[in-house]
Amino acid sequence: MTFGTIAVVGLGYIGLPTAAVFASRKRKVIGIDVNTHAVETINRGEVHIVEPDLDMLVHAAVTEGYLRATTVAEPADAFLIAVPTPFKTDHKPDLSYIESASKAVAPVLKAGDLVILESTSPVGATERMAAWLAEARPDLTFPQTAGEASDIRIAHCPERVLPGHVLSELVHNDRVIGGMTPRCSEVATSLYKIFVEGECVITNARTAEMCKLTENSFRDVNIAFANELSMVCDKLDVDVWELIRLANRHPRVNILQPGPGVGGHCIAVDPWFIVSQAPEQSRLIRTAREVNDSKPAWVLAKIRSHIDDLIASTGKSRSSIRIACLGLAFKANIDDLRESPALAITLELGHLYPGQVVAVEPHGASSPAPLLAVDIQLVELSAALEADVLVLLVDHKLFAAQTLQLRPDQRLLDTRGFFDCATFS
Template sequence: MFERISMIGLGYIGLPTAAIFAAYGNRVIGVDVSPYVVDTINAGQIHIVEPELDGIVHKAVNDGTLHATLVPEPADAFIIAVPTPFKENYEPDLSYIRSAITLIAPVLCEGNLVILESTSPIGATRQMAEWLADARPDLSFPQTAGDAADVQIAHCPERVLPGHVVRELIENDRIIGGMSTRASEMATALYKLVVQGDCIATDAETAEMCKLVENSSRDVQIAFANELSVICDRFDINVWELIALANRHPRVNILQPGAGVGGHCIAVDPWFIVASAPEDARLIRTAREGNDAKPTWVVDKGKSAILEVLSADPTRAMSDITVACLGLTFKPDIDDLRKSPALEITRAFGQLGCQVLAVEPHIRTPPPELQDLPVHLVDLNRALETADVICLLVKHSAFAEIGSQIPEHARVIDVVGLRSQLT
């Protein structure tokens, strides 16, 4: 049924998904708008950091089961995994999905399956179907023809954890939201080519909402932990000890606080629910606003520490102060900087006029957000030796022994528990 599978978008989700299908012997066509991405993959290399992925892509390209292109080719199934950000007013931006539809519409034919994997607001899959129908009036789609449609459409949200994508693409259950019974059956057959978990059928809107709810639930729980950390700081209570003690209750499982919430999912998806039901999603909105405010709180803590240094030595100016920011990514042990609170905090320190030493073992060059600022990417030893203020922002494995290495003179802001968390 699926001799050729086309993956539209070769980013953090699209490339691993394409590679897994190809590794199982399926012929996969990867489509991306970036010539660099296409050339890198066709050379058997990868442009992102994800454990195990480089070897899988290299073998699939050499075996001829995976190739990348800028222009879509005919296929039996098309999986769309493109960004779905929000606009300035937190309204969902579906322009990337629409661009993907424009790309694939000319090569669609009878018997095809189109799956939207991108995390989407409620109704996005049906909107995609309408765009396809407008682009290809010679074909029928499930919103009008149901099971008899020429092209079937489904939504199957990705639900993987960066750093564990390869394993979770195979092991995790998948939610299949078909716009018809036939669409759900076809999508299930496609994913069962590689998925060992269950494929559970529902309608498209429920599948869309399921992903949003999963991430919104995490966001609310993290917001509680982050709020606890702020309250505990006021009373000089070790929040990590407190949480560890509270979690000894058999029905309590408080998450760990941090610098905020980042990434392409948890920091974005709750806003899709808020945009769809602004009068009802009050808790979800409050949690999202609370997590967005955490980086500002961290920067304020840093400013207070800087003022302490300046007060202790009036001969020094702001430009003489060095702040070390340990970690830039949105979570530990990956290279993903999308909506990273650590990056936001580091940029804010750079704008103060002090010298900023950023330590990020998973990237080689400073990101564009830090250009034209007094921010330098350095190794851990240099940062620890020269910094007046040290901000522990990401719990990378490379920082695991940091507690014993911090010099006594440095003022430390630890928002991830690297020094104080119980072990």
């Protein structure tokens, strides 16, 4: 099948790189987003997110006329929906963004079009998307009723890329493609083969949805083991970093590194989709989520303990203590703050110690609005290192270049085992 025009709905951390890679293959791409700032930025040939080399790729695609952004859906031959799928306060999946995107593209669909859901979704979401489209366009047929004879092809293909390496992994990683019919899978595969050099592995839509949830739940469970181990070692006065190094010398052991919690739009969210749909059968997955969700509170308790110790040993008043949080993103070397435990910890410190907290985030150009609301300013690393209590929350490369020599009246909590002089104690 020939795809003259490809539309990407949602121009965030996945949608924009995907649109840019298609455009780099000399395909006409229309990017659709409700965020007018993002649309205007892209149409200037600039980017509104941080991802290595994305700025150059977008600039070239826009300049050459292959990429254009808009807030209103336009006709195309293939539509990729890459919008957020957060969860609600009760950890139930929120499909409202997918529903809105479906209703936005429905009026411009025509017979022969392909619609792919890339958003990480609970099992059955692709079928719900197809139902929303069918409801909006009764003049067209869809796979759930017409099977292989449908006017519109529907598939699910979850993204599985690492922030900071998105452009490379979009091209080289294998893709799991789950069509609602075999023909849907075949057509979707032909679209991705425009740029994917990895293998396109075909399955059905429900298995493709569950595959992404399984991958992230697997990682979440393993991170939870490391985080729980760090808390056990703290209680037993054991250096968790040395312990993990020694244990990992076993040929069949590979313990991950502990941290302040788990963030991001995938690992911190996706396991709850499984729990919400099969609560009695997902006890381990739920427990891992609860362990990782509890880690920021444990880190805060350790910080308060350091502050108490500093007050007792130096005679400083509590109100005079200055605290510096190093890193706000949910992982190293990116600017993404979604579900970030580092940001949550920093904000809570701002509430507990108003006017006493600063933060360093080398990948953020300005202070996020939530920080300003509690009087936390972004500062340079050199200024932050003068604080009384240093809290390393994200292992950004910039911090590794820093020679850290603590004063006798300073305390450090390194949640990532980043500095040689630091432990959880």
